[in-house]
Amino acid sequence: MKMLTRDYPEVLSAVVMHNGEIIAQTSQDDTLYPQYSITKSIVSLAIGMLIAENQLSLSATVGELLHTPETAPLSSVTLEELLTMRSGLNQELLFADRKTCPDYLNACITSEIGAKRFFYNNANAYLAGLMAEKTAGCNLSEFIAERIFKPLGIDAYEFEYDTEGHFFGASGLKLRTVDLAKIGYSMTYGGLYPVEWINEALRPHTVSRDGRTYGYYFWLHPDYYYMSGKWGQRCTIVPAQNAVICVNSEMKEQDYANEYIREKLMPILYTIKA
Numbered sequence: 472m473k474m475l476t477r478d479y480p481e482v483l484s485a486v487v488m489h490n491g492e493i494i495a496q497t498s499q500d501d502t503l504y505p506q507y508s509i510t511k512s513i514v515s516l517a518i519g520m521l522i523a524e525n526q527l528s529l530s531a532t533v534g535e536l537l538h539t540p541e542t543a544p545l546s547s548v549t550l551e552e553l554l555t556m557r558s559g560l561n562q563e564l565l566f567a568d569r570k571t572c573p574d575y576l577n578a579c580i581t582s583e584i585g586a587k588r589f590f591y592n593n594a595n596a597y598l599a600g601l602m603a604e605k606t607a608g609c610n611l612s613e614f615i616a617e618r619i620f621k622p623l624g625i626d627a628y629e630f631e632y633d634t635e636g637h638f639f640g641a642s643g644l645k646l647r648t649v650d651l652a653k654i655g656y657s658m659t660y661g662g663l664y665p666v667e668w669i670n671e672a673l674r675p676h677t678v679s680r681d682g683r684t685y686g687y688y689f690w691l692h693p694d695y696y697y698m699s700g701k702w703g704q705r706c707t708i709v710p711a712q713n714a715v716i717c718v719n720s721e722m723k724e725q726d727y728a729n730e731y732i733r734e735k736l737m738p739i740l741y742t743i744k745a
Contacts (some may be wrong), residue, residue, distance in 0.1 A: 519668030600640020
């Protein structure tokens, strides 16, 4: 196994996995790194499980499942619109105050909405997570821990909750980098999730304002797809190479995680002897 040096101080931890085995990594410990918006992708996987079990539908609305007032602007928004960031929300929406807002759900559903085009907004994933939680019959964090983490042998993690005790589906998850790699690898090679959902989640559904293709909380590239969190958190899956590359970072000045992965870590895959 190749040991990676931390030549880039903002990169805190990196793991390269091939055929389910780690072939390169920085020195690892038990640090739980904030995954930020990678959390959204994991919520998407949980939603896929519930849909495959006919407990949830993409056409279900916020009002239908969360019993919000019909007059609330977001009540008619569907789960599919939340998953593609096309709910009509066009502002960051109190996310900085999520730990102190006394009724975050009400703040979300009563916000005005505009044209239903792509606008990256944390409230979308928060609401999608609540809809999944409603149908799962338990806190979504419990569902994720039991149905995703436990089968993969992941036993160290932290979740973040709102003032009512609901898991924030948009952010707030902490994991070890090696465990993030396990989740990425299990998407394509582990048989843990419904194949139909993986295909649908990784299908182009919309395009961001900067021209990037988006699925159901996954970013898509012709040669790979990835989960992404702010400040350089990435889990990049490369199907053609049967590989997963993960980095946890602290790139607060400039997020260059994608470039780091393409230029420094992906070439490692091409040095593997058949």
